[in-house]
Amino acid sequence: MSVRSAPATGSGHDAAEVAKRVDALIAGMTVAEKAGQLTQYFYFGPLPSAENQPGPAFPGQPAAVEAALARGEVGSLLLVTDPAEVNRLQRLAVAGSRHGIPVVFGFDVIHGLRTIFPVPIAMAASWDPEAIEQGQAVAAREARAAGIGWTFAPMVDIARDPRWGRIVESAGEDPYLASAVAAAQVRGFQGDGLGSPGRVIAGPKHFAGYGAALGGRDYDEVNLSDSELWNVYLPPFEAAVRAGAGNIMTAYMDLNGIPATGNHWLLADVLRATWGFDGFVVSDAQAVHNLRTHAFAADLADAGARAAQAGVDMEMALGDPAYAHLPEAIAAGLVDEKILDASVRRVLTAKARIGLLDDPYVDEENARTVLADPAHRAAARTAAQRSAVLLRNEGGLLPLANPGSIAVIGPLADSRRDTLGPWVFDFDLDETVTVLDGIRNRAGAGVQVDYAPGIRPAHRTFPSMFDMFVGNAPVDPPRFDDGAELARAVRLAQASEVAVVVLGEWQNMIGEGASRSGLELPGRQLDLLQAVLATRTPVVLLVMNGRPLDLRWAAENVPAILDIWYPGTQGGTAVADLLFGDVAPGGKLPFSWPRTVGQVPVIYSHTASHDPGQQDRRYWDEASTPLFPFGHGLSYGRFEYRDLVLDHDRIQPGQTITASVTVTNTGERAGDEVAQLYIRQRHGSASRPVRELKGFRRVTLAAGESWTLTFRLGPGELRYWNAATRDWVIDTTTIDVFAGTDSTAELTTSFTIGDLAPARQRRAVGSFAPGRRLAAGICWQT
Numbered sequence: 001m002s003v004r005s006a007p008a009t010g011s012g013h014d015a016a017e018v019a020k021r022v023d024a025l026i027a028g029m030t031v032a033e034k035a036g037q038l039t040q041y042f043y044f045g046p047l048p049s050a051e052n053q054p055g056p057a058f059p060g061q062p063a064a065v066e067a068a069l070a071r072g073e074v075g076s077l078l079l080v081t082d083p084a085e086v087n088r089l090q091r092l093a094v095a096g097s098r099h100g101i102p103v104v105f106g107f108d109v110i111h112g113l114r115t116i117f118p119v120p121i122a123m124a125a126s127w128d129p130e131a132i133e134q135g136q137a138v139a140a141r142e143a144r145a146a147g148i149g150w151t152f153a154p155m156v157d158i159a160r161d162p163r164w165g166r167i168v169e170s171a172g173e174d175p176y177l178a179s180a181v182a183a184a185q186v187r188g189f190q191g192d193g194l195g196s197p198g199r200v201i202a203g204p205k206h207f208a209g210y211g212a213a214l215g216g217r218d219y220d221e222v223n224l225s226d227s228e229l230w231n232v233y234l235p236p237f238e239a240a241v242r243a244g245a246g247n248i249m250t251a252y253m254d255l256n257g258i259p260a261t262g263n264h265w266l267l268a269d270v271l272r273a274t275w276g277f278d279g280f281v282v283s284d285a286q287a288v289h290n291l292r293t294h295a296f297a298a299d300l301a302d303a304g305a306r307a308a309q310a311g312v313d314m315e316m317a318l319g320d321p322a323y324a325h326l327p328e329a330i331a332a333g334l335v336d337e338k339i340l341d342a343s344v345r346r347v348l349t350a351k352a353r354i355g356l357l358d359d360p361y362v363d364e365e366n367a368r369t370v371l372a373d374p375a376h377r378a379a380a381r382t383a384a385q386r387s388a389v390l391l392r393n394e395g396g397l398l399p400l401a402n403p404g405s406i407a408v409i410g411p412l413a414d415s416r417r418d419t420l421g422p423w424v425f426d427f428d429l430d431e432t433v434t435v436l437d438g439i440r441n442r443a444g445a446g447v448q449v450d451y452a453p454g455i456r457p458a459h460r461t462f463p464s465m466f467d468m469f470v471g472n473a474p475v476d477p478p479r480f481d482d483g484a485e486l487a488r489a490v491r492l493a494q495a496s497e498v499a500v501v502v503l504g505e506w507q508n509m510i511g512e513g514a515s516r517s518g519l520e521l522p523g524r525q526l527d528l529l530q531a532v533l534a535t536r537t538p539v540v541l542l543v544m545n546g547r548p549l550d551l552r553w554a555a556e557n558v559p560a561i562l563d564i565w566y567p568g569t570q571g572g573t574a575v576a577d578l579l580f581g582d583v584a585p586g587g588k589l590p591f592s593w594p595r596t597v598g599q600v601p602v603i604y605s606h607t608a609s610h611d612p613g614q615q616d617r618r619y620w621d622e623a624s625t626p627l628f629p630f631g632h633g634l635s636y637g638r639f640e641y642r643d644l645v646l647d648h649d650r651i652q653p654g655q656t657i658t659a660s661v662t663v664t665n666t667g668e669r670a671g672d673e674v675a676q677l678y679i680r681q682r683h684g685s686a687s688r689p690v691r692e693l694k695g696f697r698r699v700t701l702a703a704g705e706s707w708t709l710t711f712r713l714g715p716g717e718l719r720y721w722n723a724a725t726r727d728w729v730i731d732t733t734t735i736d737v738f739a740g741t742d743s744t745a746e747l748t749t750s751f752t753i754g755d756l757a758p759a760r761q762r763r764a765v766g767s768f769a770p771g772r773r774l775a776a777g778i779c780w781q782t
């Protein structure tokens with residue numbers, strides 16, 4: 001995979017000049033001002049809400065933050081997105097600080113600010129780094145115009161347990177795909193580097209291992225082996241750092257017994273010493289404070305001191321910051337002031353590089369224009385088209401063949417808020433297109449389109465913390481008669497030529513604090529689906545989701561299943577484009593789709609051990625294979641692979657080999673395909689997975705068209721972290737290469753690395769010291 005290194009400084013900000021300016025500021029700061037500069041506060045003014053009405057206030061909180069601003073003791077604020085508010089608070093900061101230092105406004109711009117793109121797992125399903133980069137460039141443009149200089153994104157945590165709600169923010173299970181997606185997002189947010197106009201600082205999170213929460217329960221402890229950490233969970237972070245990310249956010253949980261936010265090994269040894277990260281590190285919300293709840297820090301001064309020493313430059317605080325106790329910690333000898341100076345230097349350098357020290361205010365008129373830019377909606381529509389995954393299409397039901405009547409069924413089909421997905425705050429519901437709207441608009445006057453919800457929405461057993469935003473939780477329609485509504489939906493299906501049923505999870509069931517113990521369709525959705533299918537009207541199932549759900553029944557009985565995820569502002573329009581065949585779907589699953597929750601975690605890149613022939617029957621009651629494999633996704637074309645050829649049959653460790661393969665669309669319509677390349681190492685100094693993704697490319701092929709695609713397998717693809725030697729190795733071995741449409745691809749060839757003298761077969765011959773970047777070359781173990 002190729003990642004670009006970021007330039008040392010952003011455009012127009014000379015590094016030496018910046019350093020001089022920053023050092024001069026630090027020299028004049030008191031310890032309290034330094035601690036303040038390292039503190040980021042939530043600012044709970046009137047909260048943005050689904051109805052654009054003020055949400056509940058947090059009495060006293062805004063006043064306390066404004067008092068801290070007036071003392072010059074705030075480095076950053078989060079949750080402020082109104083440009084006029086940004087300017088008002090910024091004036092307080094600039095006037096309050098003796099040095100006139102502005103605050104940097106941060107926000108969770110996860111999949112758009114006002115123009116909402118598909119959720120991150122959906123964008124990953126596009127397998128299209130360019131589309132991902134463009135999406136985050138639009139998000140950055142809107143954020144920057146509103147006065148936000150920094151986003152807490154991308155989330156680059158590997159997610160292998162779909163019970164964990166934050167899988168929706170991830171790029172799924174695979175480190176190679178997730179690394180490509182991470183780098184693309186960083187490029188989208190930051191452009192050519194910090195300081196690029198209309199861009200923001202990217203903050204990849206949550207460092208590190210957060211996705212492996214015990215039992216999939218958010219915030220719970222994580223225990224990861226050395227091999228899993230280096231081979232699976234850390235690579236997307238390294239890719240994001242190498243793409244130039246200006247910030248990193250720590251994680252909430254304990255990693256192998258040490259809180260990630262107080263973890264010197266992670267932050268100092270891995271992030272800074274090994275990868276050379278030179279940006280600033282922020283804690284997750286309240287995570288420094290919480291070092292006490294981990295039974296780690298004795299009190300707030302201890303928590304602040306230990307986080308600062310571990311390498312947390314800035315504390316994200318809900319209130320009562322631990323970093324306010326840093327002056328006391330310094331006086332008590334718990335931490336050296338030099339550590340604070342280094343952190344303040346990083347924070348001020350970031351502010352200087354994005355131009356904030358020169359121009360802290362935002363142009364409110366320009367913000368209005370940028371947020372209304374129709375080009376942003378067009379980009380969101382394309383993104384939603386490209387992220388949909390066609391899971392099944394028996395008998396070519398899709399694209400629809402000009403039906404005269406369509407029944408649209410299911411409450412999610414007509415829910416604007418759910419179409420947008422979680423982690424959005426500043427959206428405009430009026431410009432959100434639901435599936436029902438999209439189908440109606442596209443079908444036109446000659447086609448009868450009718451809608452019935454069939455059932456009422458399902459609800460969480462325990463409310464979501466985001467339900468404080470008006471409109472976040474679904475509301476039961478008044479006077480809803482369950483029996484009559486189900487019967488109406490069935491009658492409608494009976495009377496129509498095709499039924500489009502939209503099922504999934506309501507958006508407050510996925511995201512942070514949205515882990516669940518099962519994967520069933522919530523509520524009475526399966527009953528609805530079964531009742532509609534019993535009418536014998538052909539059914540297209542659209543799945544609105546951020547995690548795989550239990551679709552075993554649907555996968556056997558429903559002819560067409562299209563995963564549309566939470567598709568965003570233009571979701572309904574994009575879905576109609578796909579249903580009517582104006583564009584072809586081409587997304588692919590970024591995770592293995594389990595049959596049932598009992599199988600979780602299920603990954604394609606497992607190793608094999610005893611009795612591998614029975615690996616698909618490890619349970620006596622259910623196949624242990626996924627329902628749909630990693631990388632699966634159909635299109636309106638049909639693809640055949642042939643001529644998988646390598647340019648060498650042997651290379652030496654450190655060398656690169658090129659594979660090429662020809663893919664042909666043998667179908668009758670144009671289609672999109674993501675060609676995928678996997679490897680398997682036959683033997684070596686550690687057990688290796690049965691398959692590992694090492695290359696992919698999305699292409700559009702007209703009917704009958706062929707493309708020959710090439711992939712390079714170099715040291716970056718062939719090395720792995722060996723837990724025995726605690727080092728990167730490239731083994732003397734034979735590598736099988738597979739190419740095809742998903743992770744079960746069968747077309748194969750092989751090559752050898754090194755000279756296969758028997759005595760050397762089990763030895764690692766090539767090694768990368770962990771501190772070295774690939775480009776720095778290989779250091780050899782002999």
Ligand code: BGC
Nearest residue numbers: 078108152205206284285512
């Ligand atoms: C989440 C972060 C998020 C932060 C600020 C935390 O609870 O874990 O991902 O950036 O809140 O909203």
